Every structure is written in structure tokens, then in C-alpha cells.
Amino acid sequence: MAGVRDPGALTSGQRTVMAATITASALLFSSLTSISVALPVIQRDLGISSSALHWVIVAALLPLCALAVVSGRLGDVLGRRRVFLAGILCFGAGSVVCAIAPDEVLLVAGRGIQGVGVALAVPLALANLTSALPGHRRGWAIGVLSAVTTGVSVVVPPSVAILVHFASWRWLFVAFVPVTVYVFLAGSRHIAESPRAPGASMDVRGCLFIAGGLTLLVFAFERSSDWGFTNRQTLAPLAAGLLLLVAFARAERRATDPLLDLRPLVRSGVSVPLTALAFAQCAVIVVTVYVTLYLQQVLDLGTIETGLLMLPTSVGSVLLGPVVGRLTDRGAGHHLVLGGMTLLTVALLWLAVGVDHRHGALLVPALFLLGLAVPLVYPSAGALSLGALPASARGVAASLQIEARQIGATMGLALMSALFTAVEWDERNARLADPAEHFTADEENKLDTVLTEAEKGQALLARLPPAERRKVHDAADAAFSTALNTTLIAAAGLLFLGVLLALGVFHVPRRGRRRPGP
Known part of the structure; x- marks a missing residue:
């Protein structure tokens, strides 16, 4: 009947939440590796050595190793909406740093900040999406998210190539900023805050162990090309990284509420x-x-x-x-x-x-x-x-x-x-x-x-x-x-x-x- 709303239809607020979370998930995750096609231009402009160039990618991936399993726990402790929006802000700030970076140090730092934002926002995008929709529409929404993510993964690399060819690699990072602003404003207005889980706590020690261990291992591998694998300067961070990962495994096995159940x-x-x-x-x-x-x-x-x-x-x-x-x-x-x-x-x-x-x-x-x-x-x-x-x-x-x-x-x-x-x-x-x-x-x-x-x-x-x-x-x-x-x-x-x-x-x-x- 005219004027009667379909009970299965989504409200405007739900549609906005869906648009914001799916945009965040697809675009932020694709940002991790879509920059690859621009690496040669970045290397030429900033004079980055081949041995250090992979840090432009690794710097964004490392935070995911340490924080992807933490973000859900943070959402339980602090609220899923709050942590999601913090991740979006972090990603936007990292994008600005990358866009204005005058050298490889600031570019890698900006990529690391982006990676922290992705690690916080992407896992909670799905949680906020499913909690905002009625139960009978959640499977459909997840299917839409998967389809959009796949489509973005296909479209983004050639789009980045065109942008770099006709403008500059810096515009790749500039383009992330308005998307970040849209997602933040839409999420602030329409995503409802989740109740804090009673008794939820953070395994801070586990987070520090895995983050420190993986970072030291990557650093040792990267510097081995300069120092050699048998050099003390390589072996020291390599051994320290392995010890921290062993400590992480032991700590998680003994923890009553582990960060990552192994x-x-x-x-x-x-x-x-x-x-x-x-x-x-x-x-x-x-x-x-x-x-x-x-x-x-x-x-x-x-x-x-x-x-x-x-x-x-x-x-x-x-x-x-x-x-x-x-x-x-x-x-x-x-x-x-x-x-x-x-x-x-x-x-x-x-x-x-x-x-x-x-x-x-x-x-x-x-x-x-x-x-x-x-x-x-x-x-x-x-x-x-x-x-x-x-x-x-x-x-x-x-x-x-x-x-x-x-x-x-x-x-x-x-x-x-x-x-x-x-x-x-x-x-x-x-x-x-x-x-x-x-x-x-x-x-x-x-x-x-x-x-x-x-x-x-x-x-x-x-x-x-x-x-x-x-x-x-x-x-x-x-x-x-x-x-x-x-x-x-x-x-x-x-x-x-x-x-x-x-x-x-x-x-x-x-x-x-x-x-x-x-």
C-alpha cells in the first residue's frame, strides 16, 4: 500500500552506516598494497635504495600483525564505534603525512600510521556493519562488502597508475583524505556505540611481545643485506625478535584471557x-x-x-x-x-x-x-x-x-x-x-x-x-x-x-x- 514502509527495507541511517563501513573496509585494506604500482616513481623522486624500498609496504603491514587481533578486544573494552573512528582518523593523518613527506623516513612513518589505522578500523567495520542491521539482512550485507572489496581490488591498481602518470604519486594519498572525512562524519552521526563488555581486559604484554618481535625480525632481515646474516648487528635483533615471539607464545598459553589463542x-x-x-x-x-x-x-x-x-x-x-x-x-x-x-x-x-x-x-x-x-x-x-x-x-x-x-x-x-x-x-x-x-x-x-x-x-x-x-x-x-x-x-x-x-x-x-x- 502506498505510504506504508516495507518492514524489510533499511532506514536511511542504516544505509549510511552500510555505505561508510563498506567504503572504509574496501578502500583502507586496498591501500596496503595498491601503492606498489607507484613504487618506482616514489623511489626515483625520493632516492630510496632498493634494499629500503620494501619498507614502504612493510611499514603498513606490520601494525596489522600486532593490532588486527587487538582491535576487536579494544572495541569490547572502549566501544566499537569509538575505536573504529579512531582508526579512521589515524588513517587520514597517515595519508596526510605520506602526501607531504619530503624523504623516505617521513613516508615510511606515514605508512606506519596508516597501517595502525587500517588495523583498528577494518576489523571493526564489519562488526559495526552487522550490528547496525537486522539479523535477516546481515548475510546480504556481508556479501555486498565482499563484492565491493573484490571490485575495488580490481579497479584500484590501474586507477593508481593513471593518477601517478598524469599527476603525482602524492595525489594517491591526498585522494584518501576526503574519503576519510566522509567515513568519519557518517560514522560519528549514524553508528551507535556498542555497550562495553563486562570484565573485558587488554593483554598489553602480549601486544608488546608480538609487535616488538615481528618488528625486530623484519629489521634484521632488512639490514642483513648491508651487514650480512652472520654479523652481530644482524644476529642481535634477530635473536631478540625470536625471543620476544617465544615469550609471546608462552604468555598467551598461560593467560586466562589471551590476546590470541594459539x-x-x-x-x-x-x-x-x-x-x-x-x-x-x-x-x-x-x-x-x-x-x-x-x-x-x-x-x-x-x-x-x-x-x-x-x-x-x-x-x-x-x-x-x-x-x-x-x-x-x-x-x-x-x-x-x-x-x-x-x-x-x-x-x-x-x-x-x-x-x-x-x-x-x-x-x-x-x-x-x-x-x-x-x-x-x-x-x-x-x-x-x-x-x-x-x-x-x-x-x-x-x-x-x-x-x-x-x-x-x-x-x-x-x-x-x-x-x-x-x-x-x-x-x-x-x-x-x-x-x-x-x-x-x-x-x-x-x-x-x-x-x-x-x-x-x-x-x-x-x-x-x-x-x-x-x-x-x-x-x-x-x-x-x-x-x-x-x-x-x-x-x-x-x-x-x-x-x-x-x-x-x-x-x-x-x-x-x-x-x-x-
Whole structure:
């Protein structure tokens, strides 16, 4: 009847909450790696060395490792609306810092502030969304959030490429600011504050242990390219980081209300899918960062061409997402994980061949294959880890999934970056026996800016006789290609170990493992 409101329809306030939380979740999460296509331009403008460049990505990922599992607890203690809005403000402040950063130090600091904002806001975006809607619309809303997040992951990289090509990489961060303002104002007005959970407390010690441990490990891996793995300056933070992570595990096992319940990890049905998630995320982040650099610095492609070439890595989620979900529900999850890990391994080896031959056409099908492999692993591995536990522990499993992916990305990128840099420097210096005589040891380490045409690299080249300049550039090209080839093969080897591990475990349940109760 005209004038009678449909009882199933959302109110304007609910629609605003839905728009704000979905926008925040999709855009903030995509901000972590969408900057990859702009890395070569940033490196050239700020004169960042290749060994330090990965910190632009890692600085935003590290806070997620430490805070993603904390944000839910903070929401219970302080209120989900309050913590969500604090995260949005933090992300906006970090975006401003990045936009005006005059050097790599301030840029990395801004990315770290952004990462804190993402860690606080993204997990609570879903909580605020579902609490604002009636029960019969929550599943639909989660589906919309998933679809929008997938769509944004496909659209953002080429959009960033266009923005960087026609304007500046700084405008990428400027563009985040009005979105942040909209989400903050809409959330302040329409999101209702959640009641504080009685007796909820924060595991501050656990948070400090995991944050400090992971940061020290990443720092040790990053500096190992300068100092070497056997140097005391590398071993000291490495040992300290490992000790802090051991202390974190011991503290969480003894805590009555742990920050992250690690007990489910003793079950192979949980630990193996989570390992698959971590390995897959490591492979994806390595390709995202280093293949992007290769396309622009070695093959001399522009940002738009690079963004378009990297697009196949995202379309698989759109094509296969619904199908994988249905197959997983029918019990094919372990086959999908094995198949996805195998395809990822093949894709990395294929990319290694293409890089070795410096042939862009060889890379396109490999990138498309990688894009098809990733959606086979993520949802099915997540479902397997959830299904291996009773319903009462599935919240813990969800937290472990987030942690596994972020640790895979952060630690994987740090470790592979150390390998990449070591191979690149050794290969380049081996090819520069004569030109190297013109440089000090410190200047030799700065030769990796030659490919970016940064001011430091060009100043070093200007000191060489004309006949030697081309030789240095060719050596830098060859060293980058060799280092990327080695890194891709190493990542493929890591994935192959994951496949063997999964094969050993996934055959066991078929003879008699009981399914957990609901």
C-alpha cells in the first residue's frame, strides 16, 4: 500500500552506516598494497635504495600483525564505534603525512600510521556493519562488502597508475583524505556505540611481545643485506625478535584471557591451511612489489602499462570467488588448496623464466595463472581451518587467519627482500670490476638507484668515463633480473614445500578423522 514502509527495507541511517563501513573496509585494506604500482616513481623522486624500498609496504603491514587481533578486544573494552573512528582518523593523518613527506623516513612513518589505522578500523567495520542491521539482512550485507572489496581490488591498481602518470604519486594519498572525512562524519552521526563488555581486559604484554618481535625480525632481515646474516648487528635483533615471539607464545598459553589463542595450532587441520595462507600471501606480495619494479625499471614500461599488465592478478577473484565457495561447501576444500598452491608454484616458475628472458609477453599468462590460483587458496584454506574447530572456537580461527596472512606478507617480503638485495649486489658488483674502482664501498651500495634514474644514481654515473656508463646501466639491469629470478624460484620452492606438507596431512582425514561438532 502506498505510504506504508516495507518492514524489510533499511532506514536511511542504516544505509549510511552500510555505505561508510563498506567504503572504509574496501578502500583502507586496498591501500596496503595498491601503492606498489607507484613504487618506482616514489623511489626515483625520493632516492630510496632498493634494499629500503620494501619498507614502504612493510611499514603498513606490520601494525596489522600486532593490532588486527587487538582491535576487536579494544572495541569490547572502549566501544566499537569509538575505536573504529579512531582508526579512521589515524588513517587520514597517515595519508596526510605520506602526501607531504619530503624523504623516505617521513613516508615510511606515514605508512606506519596508516597501517595502525587500517588495523583498528577494518576489523571493526564489519562488526559495526552487522550490528547496525537486522539479523535477516546481515548475510546480504556481508556479501555486498565482499563484492565491493573484490571490485575495488580490481579497479584500484590501474586507477593508481593513471593518477601517478598524469599527476603525482602524492595525489594517491591526498585522494584518501576526503574519503576519510566522509567515513568519519557518517560514522560519528549514524553508528551507535556498542555497550562495553563486562570484565573485558587488554593483554598489553602480549601486544608488546608480538609487535616488538615481528618488528625486530623484519629489521634484521632488512639490514642483513648491508651487514650480512652472520654479523652481530644482524644476529642481535634477530635473536631478540625470536625471543620476544617465544615469550609471546608462552604468555598467551598461560593467560586466562589471551590476546590470541594459539592452542588450535596443534591441530594439523588448522595449522596446515594457515601455513598455506601465509605462503600464498608471501608469493602474492613478492610478485606485487618486485614484478611491478621489474616492469618499470628493466622493461621501461610506464605506470599505466604496468597497472594494466598487473590487472590479471586480481580478476581471478571475480571469476572464481562464487564457484570456489560452492565447491568448498561440498567438501572439496583440501583439493582446492592443493590445486591453488600448485598453480601458484607453476606461476612463479613461469614468471622466473619470463624475467630471465626479459620478455614481457611471457609474463602475462603467468600473471593470469597467479590470479586464478590465489582465489583457490584463500577461501578454501579459511574454510578448512574454521571447519576443523567447534563453533565455539571459530572466532579464534578467524583471528588466526588474519594473523597468518599478515605474517606471511610481512615476514615473507622482508626475507625475500634480503635475498633479492644480496643477489642483486653480488651480481652487479661482479659485473663492475672496472667501474667499481671509481667508487667507494658506500657508493657501490647506492648504485641500485641507477635504474630509477634518481639523482644519486645519475650523479654517480656522471663521474664515470662515457664508455663505462652504459656498462654500469647494463650491469644494473642484469643484476635486477638475476635477483628477481632467484627470488621467484625461492618463493616457488617455499610454496612447493607447502604443497608437500598439505599432501601429507590432507590424506589422513579420509580414513577416519571425525568432523568436529557444530
